[in-house]
Amino acid sequence: MKKSRFSDSQILAVLKQAESGVPVAELCREHGISSATFYKWRSKFGGMDASLMARLKELEDENRRLKKMYAEERIKAEIRKEALEGKVVKPSRRREMAKEAVLKHGISIRLACDCMGVSETCYRYRPILSDENAEIADWLVRLTANQRNWGFGLCFLFLRNVKGFGWNHKRVYRIYRELELNLRIKPKKRIVREKPEPLAEPSAINECWSMDFMHDQLEDGRSYRLFNVLDDFNREGLAIEVDLSLPSERVIRALEQVIEWRGKPKVLRCDNGPEYVSSAVSCWAERRGIRLEYIQPGKPQQNAYIERYNRTVRYDWLAQYLFESIDQVREFATRWLWTYNNERPNMALGGITPKQKLAMVT
Numbered sequence: 276m277k278k279s280r281f282s283d284s285q286i287l288a289v290l291k292q293a294e295s296g297v298p299v300a301e302l303c304r305e306h307g308i309s310s311a312t313f314y315k316w317r318s319k320f321g322g323m324d325a326s327l328m329a330r331l332k333e334l335e336d337e338n339r340r341l342k343k344m345y346a347e348e349r350i351k352a353e354i355r356k357e358a359l360e361g362k363v364v365k366p367s368r369r370r371e372m373a374k375e376a377v378l379k380h381g382i383s384i385r386l387a388c389d390c391m392g393v394s395e396t397c398y399r400y401r402p403i404l405s406d407e408n409a410e411i412a413d414w415l416v417r418l419t420a421n422q423r424n425w426g427f428g429l430c431f432l433f434l435r436n437v438k439g440f441g442w443n444h445k446r447v448y449r450i451y452r453e454l455e456l457n458l459r460i461k462p463k464k465r466i467v468r469e470k471p472e473p474l475a476e477p478s479a480i481n482e483c484w485s486m487d488f489m490h491d492q493l494e495d496g497r498s499y500r501l502f503n504v505l506d507d508f509n510r511e512g513l514a515i516e517v518d519l520s521l522p523s524e525r526v527i528r529a530l531e532q533v534i535e536w537r538g539k540p541k542v543l544r545c546d547n548g549p550e551y552v553s554s555a556v557s558c559w560a561e562r563r564g565i566r567l568e569y570i571q572p573g574k575p576q577q578n579a580y581i582e583r584y585n586r587t588v589r590y591d592w593l594a595q596y597l598f599e600s601i602d603q604v605r606e607f608a609t610r611w612l613w614t615y616n617n618e619r620p621n622m623a624l625g626g627i628t629p630k631q632k633l634a635m636v637t
Contacts, residue, residue, distance in 0.1 A: 281306075286316050293317070350382055351390040369393045370400070411442060411450050419456050422619075424590045426458050427451050432620030436627050474579050477508040480633065483542040483568075484513065485581035486530075488521070488550070489588065494599045501608070502529055503588065506537075507544070507580045509636075510621050511629035513537060515588075515608040517601060523553040534563075544568045544578055583623075587615070 281289075292302055293313070303310050354376050364372075373387040388395050402408070411434075418430050425433075431447050434440045451457070477483045489501040502516035502525070516529040530543075543560065545551045547569055560567050570577035592611050598604045616629045624632045 281308075289313070290317060347386055350380065350386065354380060354382075354387075354390050366393060366397060370397055373398055407442075408446075408450060411447055412454060414438075414440075415447070415451055415454060415456060422591070423595065424458075427456075428622065428626075429620055432622075432626040433618065436620055436631065437618050474577070480506060480508050480636070481538045481540045483507045483544060484540040485544045485578055485584075486526075486551075487546065487578065487581040487585060488548060489585055489593070491593055493601070493604075494597050499601060499604065501588070501593075501604075502526060503581060503584060504530065504533060505581050505584050506540075506629075509629045509632040510580065510584070510623055511633065512584065512612050512615050515612055517605045517608055519601065521550065523550045523555045526550050526556060527559050539563060540565060542566050542568050544570065544581075546570055546575070546578060547572055591615075 289302055289306060289308075293299060299310060299313055302308075303313055369391045370393055373384075373391040373393055376382060376387040376390065377384060382390075384395060384398060388398050414434060415430060418425060418433065422429070427448055430451070431444050434442065434447065435444075475483075483506075485505045485507055487503055489503065490498060491501070492498050497519065499517060499519050500521045502514070502521050504513040504515075505511070506513055513533045514529055516525065518525065534540075543565055545567065550556065551567070551569070557567065575582050588611075592607060596607070598607070618628060620626045620628060621632075627635075
């Protein structure tokens with residue numbers, strides 16, 4: 276409201292002069308006002324003294340404030356109703372709702388922030404690390420596209436331990452959730468059983484290797500086998516031999532190839548399959564000075580390292596694709612084995628890769 280250049284006492288003095296008989300035209304010319312202004316003063320303040328005039332102005336100001344408050348509360352009520360009042364949302368979402376209210380309803384930032392329950396500082400906040408957040412999101416999308424069975428834990432450990440990024444796990448998880456990359460957790464049925472003895476853990480490389488077979492089918496229905504060899508110390512996959520048939524001679528040949536570049540193990544742990552209990556494997560192990568350690572029949576938990584490794588092979592790639600030929604399986608197995616040893620964080624090793632564990636001890 277525009278403030279008058281005449282004070283209350285001056286206005287009252289002009290009105291008293293008019294009451295004493297001074298002509299209106301002469302008063303207007305003397306004080307530099309129009310006749311319309313004079314008659315407006317007389318209709319509004321005629322017959323009042325200074326105290327009544329001050330009280331009238333106070334009432335007018337109070338009435339103006341009440342009208343403004345009523346208008347603001349009405350706008351707030353409409354905006355809250357539209358924005359589902361009472362629903363608990365995050366500050367970032369409330370900030371977005373306040374911005375939408377400013378653009379849609381044309382209200383002030385102060386009123387929009389008061390309506391949505393955020394501060395003006397929060398409203399004007401501009402994220403400094405938005406470029407890094409976009410980079411994290413890009414890494415997560417590419418990781419989960421290539422490794423569809425990796426959850427948040429493996430993705431974060433890969434970025435932290437393998438790629439060397441220093442991003443905080445809470446920040447990465449927040450972006451992981453915003454991208455809706457969460458995997459469904461299937462509940463497991465736990466069977467109550469006696470606590471088994473812990474599996475012996477080797478203290479050096481080539482102290483104990485585990486080996487086991489896996490089975491799958493090609494696109495044309497033919498069955499093929501995979502022969503897996505694992506170093507129990509750093510959980511490193513040493514070989515994946517693939518063929519339609521893998522007799523004991525192929526088992527010996529695969530182990531010899533690994534021994535050429537890795538060295539000879541002290542113990543080979545395996546189950547009681549016909550390829551392992553054959554005289555050919557027994558004679559070869561005795562000639563090489565390697566002890567064969569067979570698990571008890573029907574107790575695969577005694578060979579838990581290779582069984583856990585088999586699950587990773589199955590869920591990471593073997594059950595994900597349908598191969599046309601043995602050559603395709605061999606090529607994919609070779610590429611995956613390098614990724615497993617060099618890039619895939621292993622939870623049993625504290626979130627580092629098998630090659631990192633090997634580098635730490637050598």
